[in-house]
Amino acid sequence: xxxxxxxxxxxxxxxxxxxxxxxxxxxxxxxxxxxxxxxxxxxxxxxxxxxxxxxxxxxxxxxxxxxxxxxxxxxxxxxxxxxxxxxxxxxxxxxxxxxxxxxxxxxxx
Amino acid sequence: xxxxxxxxxxxxxxxxxxxxxxxxxxxxxxxxxxxxxxxxxxxxxxxxxxxxxxxxxxxxxxxxxxxxxxxxxxxxxxxxxxxxxxxxxxxxxxxxxxxxxxxxxxxxx
Amino acid sequence: xxxxxxxxxxxxxxxxxxxxxxxxxxxxxxxxxxxxxxxxxxxxxxxxxxxxxxxxxxxxxxxxxxxxxxxxxxxxxxxxxxxxxxxxxxxxxxxxxxxxxxxxxxxxx
Amino acid sequence: xxxxxxxxxxxxxxxxxxxxxxxxxxxxxxxxxxxxxxxxxxxxxxxxxxxxxxxxxxxxxxxxxxxxxxxxxxxxxxxxxxxxxxxxxxxxxxxxxxxxxxxxxxxxx
Numbered sequence: 001x002x003x004x005x006x007x008x009x010x011x012x013x014x015x016x017x018x019x020x021x022x023x024x025x026x027x028x029x030x031x032x033x034x035x036x037x038x039x040x041x042x043x044x045x046x047x048x049x050x051x052x053x054x055x056x057x058x059x060x061x062x063x064x065x066x067x068x069x070x071x072x073x074x075x076x077x078x079x080x081x082x083x084x085x086x087x088x089x090x091x092x093x094x095x096x097x098x099x100x101x102x103x104x105x106x107x108x109x
Numbered sequence: 110x111x112x113x114x115x116x117x118x119x120x121x122x123x124x125x126x127x128x129x130x131x132x133x134x135x136x137x138x139x140x141x142x143x144x145x146x147x148x149x150x151x152x153x154x155x156x157x158x159x160x161x162x163x164x165x166x167x168x169x170x171x172x173x174x175x176x177x178x179x180x181x182x183x184x185x186x187x188x189x190x191x192x193x194x195x196x197x198x199x200x201x202x203x204x205x206x207x208x209x210x211x212x213x214x215x216x217x218x
Numbered sequence: 219x220x221x222x223x224x225x226x227x228x229x230x231x232x233x234x235x236x237x238x239x240x241x242x243x244x245x246x247x248x249x250x251x252x253x254x255x256x257x258x259x260x261x262x263x264x265x266x267x268x269x270x271x272x273x274x275x276x277x278x279x280x281x282x283x284x285x286x287x288x289x290x291x292x293x294x295x296x297x298x299x300x301x302x303x304x305x306x307x308x309x310x311x312x313x314x315x316x317x318x319x320x321x322x323x324x325x326x327x
Numbered sequence: 328x329x330x331x332x333x334x335x336x337x338x339x340x341x342x343x344x345x346x347x348x349x350x351x352x353x354x355x356x357x358x359x360x361x362x363x364x365x366x367x368x369x370x371x372x373x374x375x376x377x378x379x380x381x382x383x384x385x386x387x388x389x390x391x392x393x394x395x396x397x398x399x400x401x402x403x404x405x406x407x408x409x410x411x412x413x414x415x416x417x418x419x420x421x422x423x424x425x426x427x428x429x430x431x432x433x434x435x436x
């Protein structure tokens with residue numbers, strides 16, 4: 001794995017973490033919050049593992065790649081849920097998640 | 110601050126973090142999730158700062174006391190919100206929050 | 219996995235996190251810090267994943283078990299390193315790590 | 328505080344977190360690790376609070392500004408320590424810390 005790919009993966013994870021946290025906050029403020037339940041749940045899980053993946057990579061942890069593999073799965077699940085909702089915060093989050101999933105999958109390979 | 114008070118504060122913060130995370134998860138599964146919005150929001154904020162306070166104290170960080178002072182305020186806000194709801198997870202969380210608030214306030218003093 | 223096993227695993231992870239953070243802080247204050255390098259490195263990695271595992275379990279995350287599986291490996295590596303050093307903080311940390319490794323391995327199974 | 332300033336502060340905190348984690352890892356691999364003790368200690372404390380500040384801001388937490396105020400102090404302490412060492416990782420970290428301190432101070436004001 002080149003230094004450049006490593007750096008890019010940290011950046012995508014952090015971007016995805018921020019997008020998930022924004023989407024989470026916005027979902028909780030939606031009028032029909034019940035409809036956003038699954039999105040809220042996955043946004044937090046995804047933000048948490050993205051943040052942890054960035055931490056693991058930037059401290060050069062022995063488990064960085066394994067975390068990236070799990071992170072890719074969570075990002076995909078979160079991205080697919082967000083895609084179902086028309087709101088701008090969900091669409092932007094879906095995009096960040098699916099990009100991050102791709103980069104994490106390559107990192108884990 | 111004695112070693113015993115320090116140890117106790119870490120334990121209360123971690124207990125409160127777990128209670129807030131349990132309450133958060135349970136609130137998201139309540140039928141009337143809209144009614145639990147504020148509880149969900151504060152549970153996560155409180156869990157996050159409690160975890161961070163425990164981290165700061167156990168690594169003997171220069172900012173441990175200041176984090177405890179903020180943590181006490183968040184625990185109080187979260188405990189007061191949880192107290193309004195009859196569910197067992199909210200009542201248990203309220204109790205953990207208000208105990209943690211007290212211990213953090215003493216630590217920060 | 220019973221509720222009791224789940225609860226116990228969260229508690230062991232948090233106990234191990236605190237032990238690793240204490241050991242880390244103490245190692246950095248040892249006179250021969252060069253000798254403690256690997257211990258410092260693993261203490262932080264282990265504390266980080268233990269904290270994350272507790273977070274994942276207490277929020278009932280989709281990836282909680284997978285994190286516990288990785289956590290077990292890191293705890294074992296950290297425990298084995300700590301065992302090599304005679305200091306009380308290392309011996310206590312080794313014990314916490316090896317207990318946590320066992321419980322996490324059962325959780326992941 | 329404009330949305331743009333908010334976004335910029337999150338980015339500076341995450342950049343600083345990554346720089347501190349890189350510097351931390353590199354310091355532990357320096358031949359004279361004893362000389363880097365204070366840098367290692369502050370790098371971790373700074374990375375931890377920068378990550379937490381980004382989390383607090385991106386979840387729109389009630390305590391985001393107060394964390395930024397503390398974060399500014401820690402970044403300044405870490406940046407001043409890093410400045411003393413000639414290594415590239417320390418110089419780059421110092422720069423990231425002092426920039427982050429400035430932005431966090433404005434956010435907290």
